[in-house]
Amino acid sequence: MELTLSDGLVRAGQRARERFYDASGYGRVENGGDLALAPVEAAHLLYRGDIDSVDGMDVRSLLASAAVSEVAFFVYKDLRDRGFYLTPAREGWVDDPEGIDFVVYPRGKGPWDDAVEYRVRVVGERDTVPATDLGDCVLAVVDEESEITYLETDSQDVGGTSAAAVPAVAGDLLAERVLCWEPPSALYERAFYGQRLDDDGAVQLSLVEAAYLAHEGTLSVDGGADAVVERGREVEGERFDRRLTVYSTLRDAGVVPKTGFKFGADFRTYADVDSVDDLGHSELLVRVLPADHRFEPRDLALDVRLAHGVRKRMVFALVGDEVEWLSVARLTP
Amino acid sequence: MELTLSDGLVRAGQRARERFYDASGYGRVENGGDLALAPVEAAHLLYRGDIDSVDGMDVRSLLASAAVSEVAFFVYKDLRDRGFYLTPAREGWVDDPEGIDFVVYPRGKGPWDDAVEYRVRVVGERDTVPATDLGDCVLAVVDEESEITYLETDSQDVGGTSAAAVPAVAGDLLAERVLCWEPPSALYERAFYGQRLDDDGAVQLSLVEAAYLAHEGTLSVDGGADAVVERGREVEGERFDRRLTVYSTLRDAGVVPKTGFKFGADFRTYADVDSVDDLGHSELLVRVLPADHRFEPRDLALDVRLAHGVRKRMVFALVGDEVEWLSVARLTP
Numbered sequence: 001m002e003l004t005l006s007d008g009l010v011r012a013g014q015r016a017r018e019r020f021y022d023a024s025g026y027g028r029v030e031n032g033g034d035l036a037l038a039p040v041e042a043a044h045l046l047y048r049g050d051i052d053s054v055d056g057m058d059v060r061s062l063l064a065s066a067a068v069s070e071v072a073f074f075v076y077k078d079l080r081d082r083g084f085y086l087t088p089a090r091e092g093w094v095d096d097p098e099g100i101d102f103v104v105y106p107r108g109k110g111p112w113d114d115a116v117e118y119r120v121r122v123v124g125e126r127d128t129v130p131a132t133d134l135g136d137c138v139l140a141v142v143d144e145e146s147e148i149t150y151l152e153t154d155s156q157d158v159g160g161t162s163a164a165a166v167p168a169v170a171g172d173l174l175a176e177r178v179l180c181w182e183p184p185s186a187l188y189e190r191a192f193y194g195q196r197l198d199d200d201g202a203v204q205l206s207l208v209e210a211a212y213l214a215h216e217g218t219l220s221v222d223g224g225a226d227a228v229v230e231r232g233r234e235v236e237g238e239r240f241d242r243r244l245t246v247y248s249t250l251r252d253a254g255v256v257p258k259t260g261f262k263f264g265a266d267f268r269t270y271a272d273v274d275s276v277d278d279l280g281h282s283e284l285l286v287r288v289l290p291a292d293h294r295f296e297p298r299d300l301a302l303d304v305r306l307a308h309g310v311r312k313r314m315v316f317a318l319v320g321d322e323v324e325w326l327s328v329a330r331l332t333p
Numbered sequence: 334m335e336l337t338l339s340d341g342l343v344r345a346g347q348r349a350r351e352r353f354y355d356a357s358g359y360g361r362v363e364n365g366g367d368l369a370l371a372p373v374e375a376a377h378l379l380y381r382g383d384i385d386s387v388d389g390m391d392v393r394s395l396l397a398s399a400a401v402s403e404v405a406f407f408v409y410k411d412l413r414d415r416g417f418y419l420t421p422a423r424e425g426w427v428d429d430p431e432g433i434d435f436v437v438y439p440r441g442k443g444p445w446d447d448a449v450e451y452r453v454r455v456v457g458e459r460d461t462v463p464a465t466d467l468g469d470c471v472l473a474v475v476d477e478e479s480e481i482t483y484l485e486t487d488s489q490d491v492g493g494t495s496a497a498a499v500p501a502v503a504g505d506l507l508a509e510r511v512l513c514w515e516p517p518s519a520l521y522e523r524a525f526y527g528q529r530l531d532d533d534g535a536v537q538l539s540l541v542e543a544a545y546l547a548h549e550g551t552l553s554v555d556g557g558a559d560a561v562v563e564r565g566r567e568v569e570g571e572r573f574d575r576r577l578t579v580y581s582t583l584r585d586a587g588v589v590p591k592t593g594f595k596f597g598a599d600f601r602t603y604a605d606v607d608s609v610d611d612l613g614h615s616e617l618l619v620r621v622l623p624a625d626h627r628f629e630p631r632d633l634a635l636d637v638r639l640a641h642g643v644r645k646r647m648v649f650a651l652v653g654d655e656v657e658w659l660s661v662a663r664l665t666p
Contacts, residue, residue, distance in 0.1 A: 064507060
């Protein structure tokens with residue numbers, strides 16, 4: 001079968017429609033009952049040998065042309081190989097095509113059904129992705145060796161039951177932390193603020209912990225909360241304000257954030273702290289980013305892989321006027 | 334015991350020398366048999382209650398002063414708690430004090446012995462560290478909650494026995510890869526270049542693989558190696574040249590580099606590839622960096638943690654006039 005490309009679509013008659021759309025979910029039915037195929041679909045049919053040429057091109061020529069993106073083709077093929085039917089996200093072909101490349105149906109379903117399994121956005125590993133585009137799609141990242149990593153992105157609810165009260169405490173502001181020499185035991189033991197210098201006695205607070213406690217009126221320190229925040233900005237720049245916003249939002253939601261340094265993150269979090277003697281596993285790794293951040297897929301892969309390895313969920317706190325919580329996890333379609 | 338601080342040292346007489354140096358390895362013996370203590374040592378003795386004041390200051394005042402860095406104190410204390418004697422790296426006190434903060438002796442040994450266990454450099458998590466300073470020291474990173482992560486840095490030998498010959502092959506340069514439609518089987522199966530599109534048939538090469546093979550004269554592609562390198566620079570900037578240098582150095586040393594994307598790295602490497610059917614575990618994760626790179630400790634922690642979790646060694650390829658190989662791994666002193 002030899003087909004032609006015009007206006008960015010490959011069109012064919014009713015026999016092709018029966019064979020490719022009705023039987024296998026390729027393309028879309030046009031008004032007269034004819035078939036329209038997106039170029040990536042035509043490339044797949046060419047690759048399979050189901051059609052012979054498109055505008056005289058074989059699959060090799062079509063992939064070398066500008067009509068089909070190689071990364072889109074690899075993802076299309078991979079999802080077909082995994083047993084899915086899928087439709088290119090073109091205006092009028094699928095609902096809400098904005099920001100995605102394919103709509104994937106549940107196995108056994110197709111474009112004639114109502115159900116959607118995944119909304120997939122395709123990127124090469126060198127393409128950056130705006131954080132604002134994520135949260136409602138699966139990112140299919142094609143790496144330089146053409147292997148595909150699927151990352152599911154969702155919005156994340158954040159909340160917990162940690163709410164221990166802390167009596168007043170005094171501290172010394174050192175270079176990058178606050179040292180409380182005679183803290184009430186609840187500070188560390190119940191509310192899990194700071195870190196002990198020894199098995200009892202002095203507790204060291206990070207600058208975000210100290211700024212939060214000083215704002216709350218719990219911690220007294222020379223210069224008050226302002227001095228702590230100013231020090232934070234000196235040593236961390238505007239990132240400190242973003243981290244303090246996220247820290248405060250988490251604490252106010254009943255979640256205890258502790259440093260995520262060992263995991264390369266800003267925070268790890270505990271949703272239900274009653275006592276440090278009875279601490280569960282921390283659930284989330286949180287990386288704090290400005291709302292207009294653009295992800296490098298490689299950085300995403302690194303964070304998600306690490307979080308998976310330590311049985312935590314990777315969450316990005318996107319700080320704009322409010323904090324939005326974006327979770328990203330590996331997916332095997 | 335009340336001591337005084339002058340010229341950046343705390344000095345005391347022979348009784349103090351017997352008690353602190355002879356018995357516990359603090360400080361250094363001065364000409365007359367008296368004792369000189371670095372401020373961080375004096376702070377530790379104050380913290381332990383072994384002395385009462387330094388220039389009228391208690392430990393709280395001394396730590397709040399500029400005389401002692403809090404991060405140095407935390408690391409000093411931690412190593413003492415772990416049973417080590419150690420000496421501040423001052424000119425005339427230890428060999429090669431440049432670039433480090435402490436010389437740590439093997440357990441049971443002290444400054445009166447010849448052996449050195451670790452040369453330790455102390456940094457806060459917000460300090461950056463020049464790559465050129467690493468390779469012969471242990472980095473003690475104090476995070477914002479004052480927990481300490483020890484990272485051992487070493488130079489790394491790189492070499493292997495992978496040396497399969499590959500017959501000539503032709504490919505199409507697509508946007509970010511080269512597609513070889515009819516490759517010799519040795520290309521993938523023996524030499525482990527590229528990735529198959531299906532169980533047999535076409536092989537996709539990454540741009541670094543293609544550039545290397547074109548330089549070698551093995552791959553023919555429109556425009557030759559220059560076209561591939563030019564494309565690499567278009568999509569990756571000067572990072573492409575660094576990565577190609579490292580890729581070529583590894584291949585020439587008998588090591589097969591494959592993408593490290595899933596681990597957030599540039600490459601994972603296989604030292605002894607004879608056939609892809611008999612592939613071992615990849616040994617190294619390689620991140621390519623310019624020789625003048627400054628590490629953020631948090632990024633280091635992330636890379637090292639991930640590599641450890643997947644049982645590989647984290648290696649940084651520092652590209653200047655030559656490639657230097659720096660391995661970094663977690664250490665429990």
